[in-house]
Amino acid sequence: MILVVGGAGYIGSHLVKELVESEKVLVLDNLTTGHREAIDSRAIFFKGDLGNQEDLEKVFSSYPIKAVMHFAAFSLVGESVVEPMKYYQNNVAATLTLLNTMIKHNVKKFIFSSTAATYGIPNVDIIKETCPTSPINPYGRSKLMIEHILADFAKAYGLEYIILRYFNAAGAHETATIGESHDPETHLIPIVLQHLLGKRDRVSVFGSDYDTEDGTCIRDYIHVTDLAHAHIRALDALLTGKKSNEVYNLGNGLGYSVKEVIETCERVTGLKANVVLSDRRPGDPARLVASSEKIYAELGWKAERNLEQIIKDAWKWHQNQLY
Template identity: 70%
Template sequence: MILIVGGAGYIGSHTIKELVEKSEVLVLDNLSTGHQWAVDERAIFVKGDLGNEEDLEKIFSSYTIDAVMHFAANSLVGESVINPLKYYHNNVTETLTLLKVMMKHNVKKFIFSSTAATYGIPKDDFLTELSLTKPINPYGRSKLMIEQILEDFFHAYDLHYVVLRYFNAAGAHESSSIGESHEPETHLIPIILQHLLGQREKISVFGTDYETPDGTCIRDYIHVTDLAKAHILALNALLTGRKQTAIYNLGNGTGYSVKEIIETCEAVTERQAKIEYVERRAGDPAQLIASSEKIFQELGWKAQLKLPAIIESAWNWHKRNV
């Protein structure tokens, strides 16, 4: 059985959709930001906290857990700057509680959701796993701390793990039964689509003077189902012994500017956006694009869905859930 911590969230719930086809799945989530309706009914759902040792003991004593996938984290960069205590407590301290109980019960296969925020403001046009990790906010630092802890646990306790550094996850399941639903919503594509559905007055574009072809920031977007499939490949690599430790970037390898995202949303929806151009946000790099060559070479994974398909799937989800 595979334990999914934070499985009621956006990426966790999409991973469960793929995983339940092949494995028994147990989900732990406190529903602070996730949604129980997003969890596939074929999975077993337990409401509880990864930082609550008693909740974890019940799970690990009641079920035979082969591996753990960890999606449960606070992930708003701005909030992490204002309230770092929340981020270090949930993302670091509570993850240590989970790892402690795993070691006690001899569960030593772990998939960790990390982030491109571990790189900070990059000097490289294309980020590889060897690029400098120098996060500039508590969110990114909290994730990097766990990466370093996992390396120590490998040497001390033989914990086998794969770290997956996400770039910009987007899109929705092909069935439109689940999709991106955050409160508050901070991600660009759902914000644009909400505006085009009449749920927001306008779209704010932060900065038009970056050193990019059209002056707006460039980011790497990846469909959430492609992301989910990478998790399953990583899990299989651990369970079969092909990998003991690994760190992989997950991205499309193609950058899209904010203007290109808006234009593609307009083309897919056949609607016109009202745009407000405002000052840059502090700490926004001009360009973040991932090289995912390593995971392609080692596990055969490559993102399949490009921007129009990503936005079309998201649009179908948003229309269904107005």
Template identity: 75%
Template sequence: MELITEDCPTNPIDPYGRSKLMIEQILADFAVIYGLNYVVLRYFNAAGAHESAEIGEDHNPEKHLIPIVLQHLLGQRDKISVFGTNYDTPNGTCIRDYIHVTDLAKAHILALEALLSGKKKTAVYNLGNGLGYSVKEVIKTCEKVTGRKAFVEYTDRCLGEPARLVASSQKIYEELGWKAEYLLEGIIASAWKWHSRHVK
């Protein structure tokens, strides 16, 4: 399986991606001119909720896959749409690298400690699991965690969606000792706990 490393060429396809890359470039310029120390953390698909079930994901409108599936399984949506089934992946649906918010938070602490201790002056790190899950696998895992059955419709692809985005987080593991602890089932279980307690 081919993993995306920090050295892979960056080629954002939308303004959001371009804005993130611009910030990285500005940080690098500042480091040269003003001696700024910084760590860039490149999140893959942030997901899940805090184990207390007090902090969770609530977008309006919701566009992210896991919350959409869980809202459907709670009866808040009548169906789930899967955007595209003919991608070049084993089951034809897109593969993403879902990473738990608590794992992301821990990476921030390690990055700050590395900057404060002087261990790192500048660095760019990917934050992912190194494990890709397809849209169909996410839906299946949501069904397993909740014990409920989803109603799924298959629609056309969304414009400009890459088939597969999976990170290598080897660099931050080697340099700061960070490793994702949550796998997909744990991510979804934490999100389910939050969603079930915050039904609108």
């Protein structure tokens, strides 16, 4: 059985929906930001917290868990600057409680959903795993702390792990039964689509004078189902002993500009956005794109769905939002 911590959240629920096809899945989630309705009915659900020792003891004592996949971090960069305690408590301290409980119960295979925020603002166009890590906010630092802890635990306790770093998960499941639902929403694609549905009066573009092809920032968007498949590839590699104690980037290798995203949303929906140009945001680099050459070479994964497919699936979800 695979324990998916945070399996009611956006990325976690998409992973669960794919993983139940091949594995028995147990979801642990406190539903702080996740949605019970998003969990596939074939998975077992346990409402609990990864930082609660009593909850974890119940889970690890009751089920034959062979690996753990972690999607339960807080992930809002701005909030992490204002409330760093919240991020270090959940993303670091609570994760330590989970890892300690795993080791106590001799569960030593761990897939960690990390972030390209660990790189900070690199001075390269395409980010590889060998780029220096220098996060610029508590969110990125909290994730990098766990990456260091995993390396130490591997040496000391025999923990086996794979870390996956990525930028912007986007889109929704092709069935439109689950999708991206955050409160507050901070991601570009759902913000544009909410605007086109009449739920917002404008779309703000922060900076149009960057050194890019059209002057707007370029970011890496990956379909959430592609991300789910990458996690399953990593899990299979860990379970079969093919790979362990590795870090992989997940990216499309190209990047899409803010303007390109908005124009694609308009083309897919047939609607026109009210776009307002605003000042640059402090710390926003012109281009953040991840290379996925390593995971393709070693595990055979690459992003399959392009920006238009991402937005088509997201649009279906937003038109029929179920939670």
